[in-house]
Amino acid sequence: MSTANLTRAETAARAAAVTVRSYRVELDVTSATDQSEPGFGSVTTVEFDATTGETWLDFLGGTVESVTVNGASVDVRYDGARIALRRLAESNTVVVRGTGRYSRSGEGLHRFRDPADGRTYLYTQYEPSDARRVFACFEQPNMKAPFTFVVTAPAGWEVISNQSVATRDVTDDRQVVEFAPTLPISTYITAVAAGPYHRVDSSWTRGDLTVPLGVLCRASLAPHLDADTILEVTRQGLGFFADNFEFPYPWGKYDQVFVPEYNLGAMENPGLVTFTEAYVFRGAATDAQYEARANTILHEMAHMWFGDLVTMQWWDDLWLKESFADYMGALASAEVTEWTDAWVAFANRRKAWAYSQDQLPTTHPIVADIVDLEAAKLNFDGITYAKGASVLKQLVAYVGREAFFEGARRYFRAHAYGNTTLDDLLRELSATSGRDLDAWAQAWLQTTGMSTLTLERTRGKGRKGGGHQVVQTDPRPHTLSIGLYDFDDAGSLVLTERITVDITSARTPVELNETPLMLLNDDDQTYAKVRLGGFSVRTVEESLDRIVDPLARGLVWSALWNSTRDGELDPRRYLEVARRFAPTEPNTALLTAATTNAAFTVGHYLRKSDRIRWRGEWLETCWATLWSAEAGSGSQLVWARATASAAALDDSRSADIRALLDGTAPAPDGLALDPDLRWSLWTALAATGHAGEAELDAELTRDDTASGRTARLRALAARPDEAVKAWAWESALTDTTLTNDHLDAMIGGFRAGERRDLIARYDSAYFAALTNIWSGRSIEIARRLVVGLFPAKDSTEAVDKWLDANEKAPAALRRLVVEQRDHLERDLRVRSRAR
Template sequence: MSAHNAANLSREETAARSSSITLHDARVELDLTTAPDADTTGFLTTTTLRFDATAESTWIDFLGEEVSRVIVNGADHPVVWDGARITVSGLLSENEVTVEARGAYSRSGEGLHRFVDPADGETYLYTQYEPADSRRVMACFEQPDMKARYTFVITTPTGWRVLSNQRPVVTTGGGATQTIEFAPTLPISSYITAVAAGPYHRVTGEWTRAGHSVELGAFCRASMAEHFDAANILEITRQGLDFFTDAFLFDYPWGKYDQIFVPEYNLGAMENPGLVTFTEAYIFRGAATDAQHEGRANTILHEMAHMWFGDLVTMQWWDDLWLKESFADYMGSHASVAATRFHDAWASFANRRKAWAYQQDQLPTTHPIVADIPDLEAAKLNFDGITYAKGASVLKQLVAYVGEEAFFRGAQIYFARHAYGNTTLEDLLLALEETSGRDLRAWSRAWLETTGMSTLSLEGAGEARDIVQTDPRPHRLRVGLFREEDGALVRRESIDVDIHQERTSISVPQIDGEESDLILLNDGDLTYAKVRLDERSLRTVERSLSSLDDTLARGLIWSALWNATRDGELAASRFLDIVARHAHAETNVGLLTGVLANALFAVRHYVADADRDAASATWLDAAWQGLQGAAAGSDGQLVWARAVGHAAAFDAARADDMRSILIGDQAGPDGLPFDADLRWIWTQALAATGRVEGADIEAERQSDNTMSGRTEAIQAHASLPEREVRAAAWTSAWEDTSLSNDHLAAVIAGFRAGGRRDLTQHCDDDYFARLIGVWESRSIEISRRLVTGMFPSGDSTDAVDAWLAAHEDAPGALRRLVIEQRDHLARELRVRAAQTQR
């Protein structure tokens, strides 16, 4: 077995291992004193595992530089290591195995990531494991159903702040180094253990409720402290702990609650109990919209929900990943509305998160929410729109189906019954059936164990109408009836409907003796389905969308318009006209942000080829006018300014104005904060159109000598519209293994900047030649970024079809990524062709 195959653990073999091994405790000793030395690639790691066994031999997982010693029950054991698995034999009924090894510092965000801050030269470490990278730091049984009590002992340079899942209990050392031992954890899976170390800035707080007190901590790099609004973060944390304690009737079990914001993070956040990690993007260096604050609050609450859904009760294998992620995604929005000031969170969910689900569910690689996950590579790719957003959408339908009270009482039973254990779908359904009195097996088959989605439309005229659904499922939904009154679009009535079949007859009453101007299926967003607007409703939306004073309803309408555009049923030009007419009046900045992003995507991907340049120019002008008309200092002004920057990467008509504003020769719009983040968006646009040079980019970087500044400069340099520059970016992305995950993403973005196929299409053949090699030689995170980011968006699918036909035996996860990119391209070509035929 190759090292690559050995690392890809299967469901069957891990199930066999857990049936013969019962893990109790793990002691992990890490020597991180070498971290500040850039020439040192690895660190010493010693793990002692105590477990019972019914088999004579097994394997222990480890990915690293070296395994130097293995001790089994006090005696040295031959080191049998294939690069991923350490084989141990001679096991007894009770065992203690110690593995001495050397792990590798990571630059990809997998395992123990090492970052050197360009602002002050300080070194920072943090771990990220899900689904299976704890074996890059410690020898372990890398599967969620083998929980243990973990004790971490960490040695670092003196003066560093050292964190793990539990509180420190013993600190020793002196001089240049310190050793900190942490209290043992409660039983948890290996992938949610965590370590962080470095001169992190710390803000403390406390949450107290009915005699139960939890120490709170918020951490970031020292150079980010001036931007760190920890008070807001801790406020949301307290509100969440209040809400979940009441909702789940199970006290927060993990002792302290630390939250650390780290650089070069691959995810939004990770739910390590007692030490939640977040992307540093949630620290706002400059101006941030209310939608960005809402998004951060949602993520804080999402991860907090995991303290129960995922950490306290954990899925047995990755097939049931939804048991934690779907619930956390649902709870993020639910708790935002119930416990914080972000009462429009469901509108953001309907417009943004569900858009992710709809896109994923229409790919040929879509899968049931309860998925078939044969191995770890498949698990890695299933952290997707199905598992998160579709699952959360379906849970919202389940709450409507069984009732909110029954739903939460079922959750309470589930936690009490399975605390610190592992579960499957069956365990949850049993608890919900007990509290709701409903048979949920048919519901589960219809929603959790199938793929695809229904599309709902309305047929007929007058009072007798039919709701028609493709791919029929049981839906409990609401139909909203709206009239135009005194210049405003107003909901006058709503109808609750249960539908099961392809066609369901309903009675739509007239309003004041006339038909409704807008009939909105799934008003309130209770179910998961694409919604089509009938022609009368569409004409009403074209006239009056911005007069509708209901954020969720507007979000649903924007979603319906976008889905119809993606499916080629609504002309891209008509969608863009609606955006141009109504986006300037959109008061919800989250909806506005999504709408403007969709508009640019429609211009670049769905407008007919012959019309694209003109559409790009028109959209840039619309964005510029939106910026000029936005209220000074408003969130909307900032969103429009960012939209100008994104649009200007494809058209240089406003380049002179933008450059003059950046260098101070021309005043920008009143109240607009030209902070580093916005300056980079505009600078990168100017780079993509050749209106700045390398020296200009370097000057910008020197004025922003931070991690973000360096990363943004890499993207800007790679964006310059010269064939040699793009060719260098291409080679660097594939071959420079020193690039961090963030720097690789910047190079890829620069290579693709401005949609300049004339500068990049010469690399198409090389893309397909490199796929197998990169998949076998690089980590799955880096490989995924390259496979998806460098995919050639040409004028046909012939090249990718040929590769797929010639590589039927390629790894399944690699084929999935390529197939998905092919489908995106095929959709674009199909929709653009439809525009030409109109």
């Protein structure tokens, strides 16, 4: 095993023998604007106590020039991942001088040159273990310490870190910025950003506490930065958490910086939260997009307590921060921001991710068994985030909200600036709720999979007192509600009664008066797939648009989609529901999910003959609804994007789309053809052979930005030409100068249009390249290649052959391949069941 892949066992032994007292990290990035300069200076001074004579520091840098131990220069023993330390005393000071490498993959210290103005920007991203790409350290979450960062950068740059600036020494062309020491934190949440960032300042005050606030982005994006909205959500969130956690915000300032080519949605570095700049909307955005951004802001803010203040011992308990942050983000959004329907998006967007992940053969308990860092990297998934958050929502229903929050408050007070495990949390929650949570934890946190709930009639149709039962597969304890919906005088389906029940066995009798729609898990209190009984399905197929409550409507959409994915509902039946009711769906989060799922159904779940017919029919639905949608509405924008997606597979509207782009035909009233939408439409034309390099180059002159260049690359690779696909394939596999975003564009273009006739020839090359991809590229880039280039064949024979021949391949690589195989097998299974 590579020494870069740290194991749980060896890091536990190191933590037992070493206690870190402080870090001082000095970075010299004055050369960053010279794109030919690959590295930066990195000097780490770490003070620690030891009960062992030897240990190691982690460093994935370019070179290590010198190592000093307790004032004495020692031989450099560095294997490219670990710096060996020997002859240690009880108390030690180690100084490592080295050179780090600027990143183009979003791992470590990422360097970006803005094509709009030629300016250079830097930012760091470390989770779970990439701080060692920037400075030498003990790279594990349970070795916390205060950090002092010192950054030498070009004069005039904005330079920020976790803490406020302590001193700034400026000369003619450079500045040396020293930051105040942090409180004890883990390496993976330290952060630095530097460059000519645009900045907006504000503050939040509660009692005697005032928190300085900052919002930053690239200068060329400044005209699009709606800082006031972001700051308003920030203040609302700080107030919510102050009220509910009763532990003052501990990290001093609160900067939020939106950065380019980011691998994540956001990262919870205390005092310096980083976000993808996709949240800086260059054009029109739907309410669902604004809601998603608010949710992410609040998710990261919850981490200031769950994750930063109290941190897991090791990545097994990653859920101790991510599940809580996911739950708290939705809760705070719904209760203190304008996006009061946040739970609707959660039920459809986040839980759909969890349901999909939890049905894979590689599913794992929420409390996972993470043996090493490669496994940790892949566990930032739908189980850890969305399933965990769903289970926490169920826990709140089980123990009560006040007991839950009081347990959290005790947890923070008892373990502030420390590390914890599951038992530490359960102890506090049991004390405040009066419930023994061991059985609950066993049922929900330490098992895999999910229950499927169905409401069935028993004898005595419609009789109150035994006419129905809840049938549960894979039984777990559920506290949930059954909503009874009936038509009112206006013809709307409204809630007439909600009955709360405890489900503890495979079959649970319930007393109900039958209504046209009987909705299990009404209000979405538990984590389970719900099947609509036959009588409710018929109601939904006729009257889905009459359900007034958006959360109930969302649960129905979710139930239909899960039944389709499981092969129980004919995919054409799902498409008929989507074609009938999506055009009138007012909630843009639900509408986005419905249109996305419909497009996926056409591409994955239909037999070939049906697929060809439905490509055209779905495009016509999208096109017609685009023109009939309310002018300037979020729904109109969703249908415009859905049209672009559908038009990449069917060219029947290519002339109309080209006329829109050329300006020879008017666009629908109120639709802004902003750069992102224009590129989506150009990509559709390129994928169907109706746009070439000259047209795409001309579009780039309209939008010669970072986003424009990435979009052009995707569109170029989308063209249905053998030479183009060969270029895209070779570039993705061998061009190590591609950034993370450009690699995604190349892969997306290669796969565009679902042209198996052009790309099937690369299937065998894919399997032949897998082990070299994994050993030769960083895990972030390797993951994109393994997943993105997986061949969509008509059988699993080739992947089974590779798995059989590569039983000793790295576990993380096999996991990715097994997951892609399962997705393919599901596609084939659902197709075979379609009548």
